[in-house]
Amino acid sequence: MSAPDDLLRVSAERLLVAIRDILAEKSIVSPAEIADRIAITEAASPAQGGRIVARAWVDPLFRQRLLGDGTRAVEELGVVMRGAPPLGVVENDGSVHHLVVCTLCSCYPRAVLGYPPFWFKSASYRARAVRDPRGLLAEWGTIVPAGVKLRIVDSTADYRWMVLPRRPEGTDGWDEERLASIVTAGDMIGVTIPKIA
Amino acid sequence: MSLFSAGDPVRVRDDWPETGGAVHIRTPHYVRGMPGEIRAYLGRFPNPEDLAFARPARDLALYHVAFPRQAIWPEGQGDDEILIEIYETWLERA
Numbered sequence: 001m002s003a004p005d006d007l008l009r010v011s012a013e014r015l016l017v018a019i020r021d022i023l024a025e026k027s028i029v030s031p032a033e034i035a036d037r038i039a040i041t042e043a044a045s046p047a048q049g050g051r052i053v054a055r056a057w058v059d060p061l062f063r064q065r066l067l068g069d070g071t072r073a074v075e076e077l078g079v080v081m082r083g084a085p086p087l088g089v090v091e092n093d094g095s096v097h098h099l100v101v102c103t104l105c106s107c108y109p110r111a112v113l114g115y116p117p118f119w120f121k122s123a124s125y126r127a128r129a130v131r132d133p134r135g136l137l138a139e140w141g142t143i144v145p146a147g148v149k150l151r152i153v154d155s156t157a158d159y160r161w162m163v164l165p166r167r168p169e170g171t172d173g174w175d176e177e178r179l180a181s182i183v184t185a186g187d188m189i190g191v192t193i194p195k196i197a
Numbered sequence: 198m199s200l201f202s203a204g205d206p207v208r209v210r211d212d213w214p215e216t217g218g219a220v221h222i223r224t225p226h227y228v229r230g231m232p233g234e235i236r237a238y239l240g241r242f243p244n245p246e247d248l249a250f251a252r253p254a255r256d257l258a259l260y261h262v263a264f265p266r267q268a269i270w271p272e273g274q275g276d277d278e279i280l281i282e283i284y285e286t287w288l289e290r291a
Binding site for chain 1: 259273281283
């Protein structure tokens with residue numbers, strides 16, 4: 001049996017403990033730093049992204065900062081971006097709709113949206129997002145009108161991209177919390193648009 | 198320092214390093230040799246082609262480059278586009 005085969009037979013828990021102990025012993029990363037990173041990773045979720053979108057909808061100056069430098073803008077809201085790739089935000093409006101994909105692997109703005117939905121990593125989503133995007137969106141019930149340009153953002157390198165969707169009609173006077181509650185991960189990837197329940 | 202500015206027409210090098218052995222390439226196959234347009238300069242980042250093999254990696258300019266989708270795949274609507282992050286070493290003036 002080769003060494004890699006042996007590794008596959010060891011329980012993940014034992015491997016994790018062994019690696020964590022070695023990292024601590026060599027003073028590369030302390031157990032406290034690892035626990036800290038796990039807490040940061042688990043705090044990120046689409047709800048956090050929804051909070052960012054809602055703030056951009058009600059605060060035009062924040063929206064401007066968000067589109068200019070996503071990382072710095074979301075740090076204002078308490079999102080921890082330390083150690084995360086830079087965040088880019090692309091805005092949907094009446095003339096362009098954005099759709100984010102990573103055709104090469106599964107790059108996703110985890111720092112703001114948490115773990116990617118399972119389909120985001122699927123070969124069929126990654127292929128169809130660039131080859132047949134309007135057909136793909138139609139299956140989500142998202143019809144991009146003929147006069148609206150569809151811009152597919154293929155996340156290939158150092159940035160992570162998130163979509164700032166359009167604020168739906170009928171939400172005048174809503175507070176940020178209520179606005180945030182209607183924003184889903186799909187809306188911030190661009191496969192869907194925010195809907196009032 | 199960056200070689201290109203927003204609006205510059207460029208072409209992705211029609212290069213296939215994959216055929217020569219193990220590599221790590223962040224330029225999708227479907228845009229090799231394709232014409233596009235620089236939309237934005239995104240900053241400088243260490244070359245992932247070296248980072249992936251733990252080699253010393255120099256910083257490269259990274260751009261957002263737009264490609265008309267229909268030039269790559271003929272089906273679909275005319276003015277849809279694909280926006281991709283591409284390192285300067287993969288781009289030439291068109």
